[in-house]
Amino acid sequence: MAFNKRVKIQELFTQDYVGKEIVLMGWVRTKRSNKNVSFIALNDGSTIKNYQIVADPNQIDEELLKKATTGACLKIKGTVVASQGAGQSTELVASHIEVLGEADAEKYPLQPKKHSLEFLREIAHLRMRTNTFGAVFRVRHALAFAVHKYFNDKGFFYIHTPIITASDAEGAGETFKVTTLDLKNPPLTEDGSINYKEDFFERETNLTVSGQLEGELAAMGLGEIYTFGPTFRAENSNTARHLAEFWMIEPEMAFYDAEDNQNLAEDFLKYVINYALENCQDDLEFLDKRAAEEETSKKADQRSELGLLERLKFVVNNDFERLTYTEAIDILKNSNHNKKKKFQYLVESWGVDLQSEHERYLVEKHFKKPVILTDYPKEIKAFYMRQNDDGKTVAAMDILFPGIGEIVGGSQREERLEKLTQRMEEMHIPTEEMWWYLDTRRFGATPHAGFGLGFERLVQFVTGMGNIRDVIAFPRTPGHAEF
Ligand code: ATP
Ligand code: MN
Numbered sequence: 001m002a003f004n005k006r007v008k009i010q011e012l013f014t015q016d017y018v019g020k021e022i023v024l025m026g027w028v029r030t031k032r033s034n035k036n037v038s039f040i041a042l043n044d045g046s047t048i049k050n051y052q053i054v055a056d057p058n059q060i061d062e063e064l065l066k067k068a069t070t071g072a073c074l075k076i077k078g079t080v081v082a083s084q085g086a087g088q089s090t091e092l093v094a095s096h097i098e099v100l101g102e103a104d105a106e107k108y109p110l111q112p113k114k115h116s117l118e119f120l121r122e123i124a125h126l127r128m129r130t131n132t133f134g135a136v137f138r139v140r141h142a143l144a145f146a147v148h149k150y151f152n153d154k155g156f157f158y159i160h161t162p163i164i165t166a167s168d169a170e171g172a173g174e175t176f177k178v179t180t181l182d183l184k185n186p187p188l189t190e191d192g193s194i195n196y197k198e199d200f201f202e203r204e205t206n207l208t209v210s211g212q213l214e215g216e217l218a219a220m221g222l223g224e225i226y227t228f229g230p231t232f233r234a235e236n237s238n239t240a241r242h243l244a245e246f247w248m249i250e251p252e253m254a255f256y257d258a259e260d261n262q263n264l265a266e267d268f269l270k271y272v273i274n275y276a277l278e279n280c281q282d283d284l285e286f287l288d289k290r291a292a293e294e295e296t297s298k299k300a301d302q303r304s305e306l307g308l309l310e311r312l313k314f315v316v317n318n319d320f321e322r323l324t325y326t327e328a329i330d331i332l333k334n335s336n337h338n339k340k341k342k343f344q345y346l347v348e349s350w351g352v353d354l355q356s357e358h359e360r361y362l363v364e365k366h367f368k369k370p371v372i373l374t375d376y377p378k379e380i381k382a383f384y385m386r387q388n389d390d391g392k393t394v395a396a397m398d399i400l401f402p403g404i405g406e407i408v409g410g411s412q413r414e415e416r417l418e419k420l421t422q423r424m425e426e427m428h429i430p431t432e433e434m435w436w437y438l439d440t441r442r443f444g445a446t447p448h449a450g451f452g453l454g455f456e457r458l459v460q461f462v463t464g465m466g467n468i469r470d471v472i473a474f475p476r477t478p479g480h481a482e483f
Contacts, residue, residue, distance in 0.1 A: 006075075010046035017080040018090055024051065025100065027129055028072045030112050031065075038065055042074065045128070048135055048282050052083065052091040060097050070112055071103030071129070117470055124474055124483050132290060135283035136471055139276055140459045146275035147228060147249055147455075150268055156224040156251060161211030163230065166203050167434065174234040175206035176244075207232035210452060213384075213437055215252040216413060219448055220440045226251040228455070236478050240467045241356075241405065243456060245476040252450035258386070258395040258412040261449035262372050265399055265408055266320050269370075269458075274316045276462050277309075284309060284462075291464035304364075304403060308464040311402065320370040325393070326350065328373055331366060332358050353380045356405040363400045371400045383427045385411040387419055397451065404461050410451020417441040 007022045026044030033039070038057070041050035053076055055065055068074055077096040083089055109123050110130065120127040127133045148158065164178050180200040181187065187195040196204045211227040218225045227250045235242055251264065276284065288308040295303050306314060332338055332347040332354075345355045354373075363371050375388060376396040385394035399408035414420040420441055424431050431438060459471040469475040474483040 008046040009044045009049065009051045012051055012080065012090060013047065013049060018082055019080065021079050024076045024092060026074065028068050028070055028074060030070060031068055040068055045134060048131055048286050052088050053094050054091055055094045055097065060094055064097055064099060067099045067102050068097065069103060069105045071108040071110055072099060073101040074098065075100050117467065121469055131286060135286050136463050136465060137473065138283050139280045139463050140471060142276050142279050143272055143459060143462060146272040150271050151226045151251065156226050157222050159215060159218045159225045159227055161214040161227045161229060163208055164205050165208045166201065166205050167213060175209060176232050176234050178205045178207060209233050210248065211250050212252065212450060212452065215250050215450060216448065217440060219252040219254045224253045238478060241457060243468055243472060243475055243477060247455035249453045249455055250450060252448065254446055254448045256449040257447055258374065258397065258449060261410055261412060261451060262322065262397055265410065265451050270316050273312055273462060277312055277316065287463050312462065315370055318369055320372050321367045322372045322374065324375040325373055325377065326375065328362060332361065335361065337361055351377050351379065359400045359405045363402050373398045373400065383423050383429055384413050386414045387423065401461050404457050407457045407461065408451050408453045410449065412447065412449040415441060415445045415447055
């Protein structure tokens, strides 16, 4: 007999069930009792809202009710009735309760009180049962769905690029090695280095830092493609915006120049944020209040002027500011912030890489809106970015968001074989090994462009969560790979 004949709590708020006998299953959030009756707030994860169960001790065995403590999992049969109490329009009068799983009140770590995010990270296996993480992961799901919907509706094809690669040429960051060699006793070559010819792939391999290069190959046949997969960077940076394992969305488009690329990125970001606004109202309202509470514990100058929902609507409804790196350097150099030496890294000359403090100054203090920075010095960008006619800059773009900093990095790609190989040689990137990449410039080359969006940074922006560890189910960071 099939077990799952339940109604999801979410449906009770959108459809009329009054008078119907139904089965609910879910976890007890709270229970309060007087001598006549017990009220159980039940949550099944389908919505942030709990549903009220009314249990009459004449109907339900008291010993059983005692086991319905916070965290216990219940199956409840009952009838939906119009509610007399304030706070809900209907409730379930229980006729039968089964305890599917008890939760010893002495040991269950999630009590109905406020827990710190740090504590919840240590019990990440249980934190999905809290309001905050329920909301975050429902929003994360909606955003992922919106990503696929956006590209599908536009005729882009979803390409699965490899997770194990042999090219670390992109130089996006330190890689994790992939090997089956015996680490204690690896085979050696004559000069004493590890002989990867004897390894599984007969060469050195690592986890991918980006699907871009393979994405470009696909775009050169399919036209417009995107990837959406895990990427790995062994960067030892313990920031609130870096993970060792994160998900990246990387569209790559044939016949796009730098401006087409910027237009797509802006349109795409607005679409997915708007999708969350339209489809995650309850969760975003909860997260908005949560963020507002958190703001009160910040110093006055670190508080954001807009609330979470206001911020999301603002991004959807306003053009992003577009300017070149060179213009940005001028703004930063002449800013009072720089003159009063308030930056940790002072901006003195053209050519320096922008630190996140500079990016945030531009976005949060100067423009007060998302910024698309373009045309960076070629020295601080990757080899594949298209060289501009000035000989100094490349057709790069970074998109900077309030509270986040860089959320997107992209560029028009160098499609001219000579220019590309020349730049690779300057940057000591082995051209023979990258023969397959260069082939797309040898045969049927065309202008093309693309970008990478860090999915967790997008989820951070939309949920208002300050730490990237709180928007991925089981974060991987230096020293942390539990769960
Ligand atoms: P940053 O300067 O912030 O480290 P990056 O220049 O290394 O970023 P790219 O290599 O351009 O970033 O990667 C594309 C996007 O991937 C970034 O815009 C960002 O949204 C995201 N991203 C990069 N590194 C990480 C990371 N370690 N954890 C989570 N997201 C990341
Ligand atoms: Mn980085």
